[in-house]
Amino acid sequence: MEQPVSENLVLWQYRKVMGELLLTQAHSSDKSCPCELSSEAEYCLPKHLIALQAYAEETMAMVEDEKAKGMLLALAEGANDLRREYEEAEKAERPYDKITEFARQSRKELEPFLFKYKQSGTKLFQRSSIEELKQVTAQIGGLEQNLRRQHSYWVGNADGKPQFIQRYGKDARKEMGTLIEPFKASQNLCFSGEGSGRMELCGGGTKMKQDPLLTRIAEEICTEGVCFAGEPNEQLPLCTKNQAQALERCILEVKVKQPDRCFVEPKAKLEERYYKPDIWIKDEKGKIISSTEEGCYSAHAVCRASLGCRLGAYVNGAREAEV
Amino acid sequence: MKPEIAVTICQEPSGQLCRGTEAIGSSPYNVQLRIGCPPGTVVKALHHSHPGGLAKPSPADILEAKRLGLNHLCIENDFELRCYKV
Numbered sequence: 001m002e003q004p005v006s007e008n009l010v011l012w013q014y015r016k017v018m019g020e021l022l023l024t025q026a027h028s029s030d031k032s033c034p035c036e037l038s039s040e041a042e043y044c045l046p047k048h049l050i051a052l053q054a055y056a057e058e059t060m061a062m063v064e065d066e067k068a069k070g071m072l073l074a075l076a077e078g079a080n081d082l083r084r085e086y087e088e089a090e091k092a093e094r095p096y097d098k099i100t101e102f103a104r105q106s107r108k109e110l111e112p113f114l115f116k117y118k119q120s121g122t123k124l125f126q127r128s129s130i131e132e133l134k135q136v137t138a139q140i141g142g143l144e145q146n147l148r149r150q151h152s153y154w155v156g157n158a159d160g161k162p163q164f165i166q167r168y169g170k171d172a173r174k175e176m177g178t179l180i181e182p183f184k185a186s187q188n189l190c191f192s193g194e195g196s197g198r199m200e201l202c203g204g205g206t207k208m209k210q211d212p213l214l215t216r217i218a219e220e221i222c223t224e225g226v227c228f229a230g231e232p233n234e235q236l237p238l239c240t241k242n243q244a245q246a247l248e249r250c251i252l253e254v255k256v257k258q259p260d261r262c263f264v265e266p267k268a269k270l271e272e273r274y275y276k277p278d279i280w281i282k283d284e285k286g287k288i289i290s291s292t293e294e295g296c297y298s299a300h301a302v303c304r305a306s307l308g309c310r311l312g313a314y315v316n317g318a319r320e321a322e323v
Numbered sequence: 324m325k326p327e328i329a330v331t332i333c334q335e336p337s338g339q340l341c342r343g344t345e346a347i348g349s350s351p352y353n354v355q356l357r358i359g360c361p362p363g364t365v366v367k368a369l370h371h372s373h374p375g376g377l378a379k380p381s382p383a384d385i386l387e388a389k390r391l392g393l394n395h396l397c398i399e400n401d402f403e404l405r406c407y408k409v
Contacts, residue, residue, distance in 0.1 A: 098375075101375045
């Protein structure tokens, strides 16, 4: 009969994983780390992520505990996903913050497994403090309701019991796929024109004071003509000829209301400014209010949201249209 | 990391969207929101942030949205905003 892998070997594996996690966190959180300088081209982060994935996959075969296997599987998949993201990203857009957070959270997940060999009898996986952080309370109709929310890569059981497994990327997306269905954008989506920071854009008529959040929601819904970006085939219907004319008029009207800088700055910089969370500021009571700075947005997206249809492709010099 | 924020997205009978109650949490993992909309409007969606996380709702987010009768969830992380039908 096959002998179980010795605890010493598993412990050695866990120590290697822990070491890689600590190095990953240190290198990704310190922008001055020379290995990330272009002149050095050491690419230490993808190397550490590869090592993490390899050690985690190797260790999975050595342990029998399902919780440990789950933790290692999540770690391996997370490291793989982040390595791919790092390699595919432009240098300025490398996911350093994500990698830091991933390494830190993974290390906390690993610690109970690593140190249990020194603390026999210690109750493992005490996550109460983390669970408390995930509690969200909502009051509806005067009644307080308990909401539980987690980072997407902290997947917990629906009944509220902690699951102890850190999942990331592919694993989490798999679950999402069974729970979420795509939906099409609302027709004639309009925003209230009341108060400051509001936008009104209905039926091609345009009065706009932009609400950054609502504008972003409209863009998310309609930029690709879909509401769930993972389903590229779900598109808005083609505009009729009249709708297409209204849409093009709308786009021109919206464009001229954008600040000049929206047309002179590189797109990447616009997105950095536009998506910068600092566009939200809070008042002395902690309530979020919009900043006065106007952002930039896609006129195409806003108008598609308004009219609920998209322009067709050019065919023989004319727009393809619904008839 | 920035604290979590949450906003109720409301809809007027005409179909127009507007903001309802808003809240900012004390940490990246916590926010308390009294779900509410202006008179004459109804709750359409709940928007909240996942600082440092993914722009996807967790299963718990979805279950709670279903339990509360919310049709849509909009989640944003540090990089993007995504909306989902529940």
